[in-house]
Ligand SMILES: [Fe+2]
């Protein structure tokens with residue numbers, strides 16, 4: 291029922307996604323917003339459906355957001371980053387090496403094997419490799435890139451690739467591994483990276499992660515209500531708290547689009563998408 | 577604003593990630609220093625939190641809400657969270673002021689089956705007598721099973737706010753676990769197979785298992801059933817043909833006295849608050865009697881075994897004495913039930929009438 295229900299897309303990267311959006315659906319319905327969601331198995335179809343107007347909103351990965359922007363621009367539509375989690379802002383990625391290795395800077399990785407995440411992971415592949423380029427190191431030419439393709443199509447939402455790269459680093463199969471800052475902390479805590487066994491060789495500038503993307507074909511009043519209801523969710527409310535905990539935030543923040551420059555550059559450098567949002571990435575089958 | 581300094585080279589990386597997850601604001605300005613502004617989440621979490629009553633038994637509330645759940649009584653409970661269904665959540669239904677004292681007493685009175693019984697003492701009895709002992713033990717084990725399962729089931733339904741009642745029921749179940757052990761061990765001590773289990777006996781116990789009402793279950797099991805068992809265990813203590821049989825029945829009897837005491841105390845407490853209780857107790861006895869009318873009652877093998885134990889032999893004169901002793905046991909059970917019914921406020925004639933309707937299986 292387009293126009294009478296706000297329809298959102300989300301990618302089912304984990305079974306808990308059903309629980310999360312069922313919870314939000316119930317909560318939003320209780321606040322008077324007719325809201326429903328559609329689950330996708332990967333981001334590419336979700337973004338296409340959003341820009342085609344089959345969805346009003348999409349919970350987008352940073353990569354999906356960039357593609358939505360490109361697709362929309364090519365068709366004379368507009369999309370906006372309407373809300374984000376507090377945890378989606380100002381993330382960094384790190385390049386990690388074994389603590390006892392001799393590498394003092396990225397330049398020392400010349401000729402070595404570097405482990406990255408899945409081909410479509412912003413935080414563990416695209417952004418770190420772009421960071422390397424900025425430091426004058428050409429991936430696949432100056433360093434050998436070993437990709438750990440787990441959950442391709444999920445834009446890095448699946449942690450498996452990063453964990454495999456971390457394991458390979460400890461096992462000596464790669465000389466460096468790329469991951470998001472929080473996963474370096476997590477892998478250290480859970481023992482995937484033994485305490486003191488690794489050190490951070492480089493850290494990227496802060497960037498932003500997921501956002502709730504709205505397309506201009508969405509019914510304005512419902513879209514506004516949706517955003518307002520999300521922004522009004524308070525961690526002090528015991529009904530809301532479990533939902534926020536599950537989705538991994540303490541507070542929703544107004545969306546912004548300033549935190550995607552590094553990824554946009556990486557997408558352009560690698561030709562992951564073309565300017566019109568076409569799917570041009572090599573070795574990418576979602 | 578909190579300034580953080582440290583020597584770990586990854587401090588900045590980890591602190592940034594940790595702050596993001598915890599809802600704090602991280603800053604690495606000015607260069608080489610880390611600052612944290614506290615987020616609101618932790619304080620927000622405790623808005624609307626409330627105390628789950630008071631810690632002391634005197635500070636229990638009448639109807640603890642479901643979402644207090646497993647929280648310690650008196651704890652500061654965060655709002656929200658699951659609301660597990662502990663359906664026995666009314667103080668006036670489950671509580672007895674005596675419960676904390678009875679629990680402490682029960683905990684102190686736990687005995688170790690391995691050492692409390694002198695298992696080496698002889699059980700070298702004539703065949704018929706040993707067979708009678710084995711039959712009685714088989715019957716006791718079956719009844720102890722019911723006596724263990726029922727408090728365990730009730731315990732799982734009691735709201736944890738009434739902790740002392742749960743604890744008492746837990747120890748009661750543990751008591752029965754030990755009874756099961758010692759009666760089984762005595763039965764098997766001479767290598768004979770177990771005795772018989774009658775459908776009528778199990779039918780009687782099944783009506784106890786089927787009773788969902790806390791007060792009625794407690795009444796039928798503890799006041800009437802275990803009450804009758806006090807007399808039975810006393811009888812076995814008196815007529816035990818060997819020291820092991822005497823010791824195990826005596827040890828069990830002390831525990832049973834406590835179970836009966838809680839049942840009576842709990843129902844006395846409740847009868848004082850609820851004038852309709854006596855009518856419901858009466859109806860429960862009548863209902864159970866009706867459902868057991870066409871069953872065989874006490875296993876005939878058990879009846880015979882009791883006579884043999886009291887008789888000591890198959891001599892006609894001994895059997896006459898044994899039979900008289902079992903009749904006296906019936907009278908003693910009846911007398912005990914009438915006394916306890918009177919304590920719950922039944923007039924003497926009604927107490928006698930209800931006692932007579934009690935199951936012929938004793939429990
Ligand atoms: Fe017992």
Ligand SMILES: [Fe+2]
Pocket residue numbers: 723752802831832835
């Ligand atoms: Fe008992």
